[in-house]
Amino acid sequence: MDYFTIIKDYLIEEMKNTDAFSGFIPALMTLVITVVLTMLTKVRKKREVKINFKRNSEVILENTEKSTMVGRENQDSTFDEISILVDRFLKVYTIHGISINQIYSFVDKEFDLKISDFKDKNSIINVLNAELLEWTAKTFGVQIEWMYGKTEKIFPSRYFYKRVVSFCKQVIALRDKVEFIQIIFIRESNLNYKSADEQPVGIIVEFCKEVNGSNLSLYYPITEYGDWSYWKSRYQLKSIVYLLEKVDEFNLSPVGIKLKKGSIDRIVSGKEFIQEIFNVNKTLYTWHPYDYTSNPRHYHSLEGDEYKELIDYIQNERYVYRLKEGLVVKSGESQ
Incomplete structure (x- = not known):
């Protein structure tokens, strides 16, 4: 039954029960208002149903899209890891x-x-x-x-500070296994032990070994640098030069090159191959670390007035004895 039938039947009934339409007009207005409110209520309910359906559909769609995105991200992540590997x-x-x-x-x-x-x-x-x-x-x-992409550091950490003996022993042990070995000292500018300004000095171990009939040149960075302006750091750097060159059976004379501070930082970070930082085939050795450990009687000696103190330091630390005898240094002892 529609609304017009309801109104018609209602009006006929009211006409029968009222005198001269005395109550007809109020009744009609009441009925019309009631019908309009009823219609609006039903329309609102239908609209709410549509809105809720739309919202539910959007939520389902959004969750589906999120699930798809997560799946794609996981696939992309796996692909990226394999690609990096x-x-x-x-490389x-x-x-x-x-x-x-x-x-x-x-x-x-x-x-x-x-x-x-x-x-x-x-x-x-x-x-x-x-x-x-x-x-x-x-x-x-x-x-x-x-x-595997688990770290950005290509090379393992290697140190020399407070590890002079163990560092030299590792170099000497490596020398006995390879075809060629060279210790490269790197600095930014001319060294001056009297200057209070920071003067970074780094170390690279270069060597060549045979692998299945092929010669392979490798460069291992020491992942720290010494500050030449600090006496203990300087003395330990000089001790390494002295021990590797002056002790007869070792006879390894380090060489030196100049690089900018930024390049030195990149080397000691261990996050880049040396070949990416400078051309290893064209770089010329421009200074000689042994000049800083030579007897002041030699014409090429630099910082000769510190020579005696350096020799005393090496003797007091018993570097030569411990290196030759292969003594194990206990934890906490200076090296």
Whole structure:
């Protein structure tokens, strides 16, 4: 039954029950208002149903989109990690002059790699395993965590300060295993022990070894630098130069190059390959660290008035004896 039928029946009934329409007009107005309110109520309810349905649909759609986005983010994250692993694995080789199509013949034969394994990233992913990654990290002296993207530090931490004896012992032990070794001291400007200004001096260990018939040149940064203006740091740097050069059976004479402070900072951070910071094939050695440890009677001696104090320091620390005898330094003792 529609609203017009209800109104018609109501009006007929009122006309029968009233005299001369005395109550008809008020009744009619009441009925019209009631019907209008009823209609508005139903329209509002329908609108609320539509709005709620729309809101629920939007919530469902939003949740679906969020779930899809999370899934895509997880997929993207996994893809990024794999991409980083492949890129860093390849970079270890290419930065050392080994092209991508040479890797298969450079690594150990036990990995049974073929040149076709390196035609694209997907083929490389298929042959990368824990053993190959560990072999690469060990051969090139980089951190495997860096290849996995877990750290930005390529090289492990290496120190010399308060570790003079252990540092020299490591250099000498390495010398006996490789074809060639050289200790490079890096500085920003001319050194002056009388200056109070900071004067950073860093160290790089360069060496060449044979790997499966190929010569491989490597550069290990010492991940700290000494301040030449601080006497103890300077004396320990000089002690390293003296021990490696002056002690007869070691006979390793460090060389020196100049670099900007920013480059020195990048080297000691261990976050970049040395080859990315300066051209290792064209850089010339411009100063000689042994000038700072030479007897003042020699014409090339620098800071000769500190020579006697340096020798006393080396003797007091028993560096030569401990280095030759291979004494183990207990924790807490100066080295």
